[in-house]
Amino acid sequence: MSFASDNWAGAAPEILDALQRANDGAVPGYGGDDLTKKVEAKFAEIFERNCAVFFVATGGAANGLALSVMTPPYGMVLCHEESHVQMDECAGPEFFTGGAKLLPIAGKNGKLTPDAIRKTLKGFPHRPPHGAPASALSLTQGTECGTTYTIEELTTVCDAAREAGLSVHMDGARFSNAVASLGVSPAEATWKAGVDVLCFGGTKNGCIAAEAVIFFDRHRAMDFEFMRKRAGHLWSKMRFIAAQFDAYLEDDLWLKLAAHANAMAQRLAAGLKEIPGVTLMYPTDINEIFVVFPDGVAEKLRDGGDVFYPWVTPGDPADGKGHRLICSFRTTEAEVNGFLTRVRAAL
8 A cells, every 4th residue: 555645646536627627728828817817816715815826836846936035045044954845855945045045943743933943043143244144934834744833833933933034934735734634714824823925735635736825915926926937837828727726625625635634644643553562753633644663564564565655854753763654635444444454464
């Protein structure tokens, strides 16, 4: 069974149907079509705010481009040491920003705290022209450790950023899973808590290639449309990204798909916890499980055809022995139960 990643799961049927419908006829390109405008209005409705929305094809481009208008090339972006922008984007944020410095910060369970932010900034006092000025804070919701910031935690972190004059970016590759887990509104989970820019991901949750950069203050978008074009992410046939989001947002499909993935992860985590010798590295808030197996078990499972990744990051609490398993909107109870049976047999 594959628990490698939710981006292995393909597309939801509703997304494929929407793409087929969007394929009919000739419509203006580069986002000038009615469907793109309709989806932009849907985002404004969902987030309870008139916001600026820009579609791109990948999460890496979304994060890098968002940060490119939040910091000067000589600025500094604070982020968690295990965040995607720090660990998994091949210096993409540095590239898109023209060289801005990422400043990684440690934090339990993949989360930053106000104290950690303030302590870090004390070590980088304002020293023009020698020291890079802190410009932005990048958060991930849900985190790289499968956890979520509560609204209270998120608000206090954003408050700390605001005190320091930092704007707040949120990497929302699994934002849908976080909102489904928290049971709050998208507005409460973003701008009402202090987030300035959200990278809203659809690709990991049933879309094919659909990411949206959302500026909750339209003035903050500044020259984003030019940055997107320059980076090669202004799709000529933008309607095919819009079509995915149109179906994704309709009748809360995005939350339904995420809730199922979360539920399967909770089921898997609960089953693993009951197996002697197996331990979980972090709480399972969304659709990711981080686990430590007894010696030799992971190898037996992989030899038997199960697919999941070893997990080694800065601040690793498992000393290199951890593994990441991810459930998707397509994961079934039978797959979860079957995997648990194989783990017991491997022991």
